Amino acid sequence: DAKTTQPNSMESNEEEPVHLPCNHSTISGTDYIHWYRQLPSQGPEYVIHGLTSNVNNRMASLAIAEDRKSSTLILHRATLRDAAVYYCILRDVPNAGKSTFGDGTTLTVKP
Amino acid sequence: EAQVTQNPRYLITVTGKKLTVTCSQNMNHEYMSWYRQDPGLGLRQIYYSMNVEVTDKGDVPEGYKVSRKEKRNFPLILESPSPNQTSLYFCASSLRGISTGELFFGEGSRLTVL
Numbered sequence: 001d002a003k004t005t006q007p008n009s010m011e012s013n014e015e016e017p018v019h020l021p022c023n024h025s026t027i028s029g030t031d032y033i034h035w036y037r038q039l040p041s042q043g044p045e046y047v048i049h050g051l052t053s054n055v056n057n058r059m060a061s062l063a064i065a066e067d068r069k070s071s072t073l074i075l076h077r078a079t080l081r082d083a084a085v086y087y088c089i090l091r092d093v094p095n096a097g098k099s100t101f102g103d104g105t106t107l108t109v110k111p
Numbered sequence: 112e113a114q115v116t117q118n119p120r121y122l123i124t125v126t127g128k129k130l131t132v133t134c135s136q137n138m139n140h141e142y143m144s145w146y147r148q149d150p151g152l153g154l155r156q157i158y159y160s161m162n163v164e165v166t167d168k169g170d171v172p173e174g175y176k177v178s179r180k181e182k183r184n185f186p187l188i189l190e191s192p193s194p195n196q197t198s199l200y201f202c203a204s205s206l207r208g209i210s211t212g213e214l215f216f217g218e219g220s221r222l223t224v225l
Contacts, residue, residue: 030210031210032210032211036214042218042219043115043201043203043216043217043218043219044154044201044203044214044216045216046213046214046215049211049213087153087154091210091211091212092210093209093210096208096209096210096212097142097144097159097161097167097208098156098159098167098169098170099144099156099214100153100154100155100156100169100170101146101153101154101155102153103151103152103153104153
């Protein structure tokens, strides 16, 4: 299975944009890139996913490199409530049932 | 309210005493899955189910059993718990087990095996 690599931690100031990187150099052509986040004492929650094109939703934007070997989750204006662990995972068509989350990136937002 | 419900939320038990962690979803989802979360190891998948009566092993299935007799329920069974199964467990569901499916997680069940 293709794996992802994320920095262990990042810091941001409140109301500033945050760019959370994810490397997935062994990604296959059918792998979808998903992002989840886990707030303290809660289960993970879906943020966004994409295949090739950049994606936007009410929570965030996902920028996918042209070669698809990396992606970036963009929070346009970080709030204190965005402090969480962010996971980047790959889900492919043949093995869509399987999913493994790495350690993710712990985002700290400073007031 | 659409949700995934796990019970119990907290449990302390002793080695060898069989226990079941229940998971129920009210969204008519076909796909369900169990994960365990341990410090430094992220979320690792234990078992998953693509639909009723269909289950498959994830990355760490040893010491666990599951069943999927009804669409809404996916219990996790520890026949003979051991201390290395002390962990935080999450159940998740998705409309279908496809690569674009959004996973909905429960709030977690913290299990301690003494």
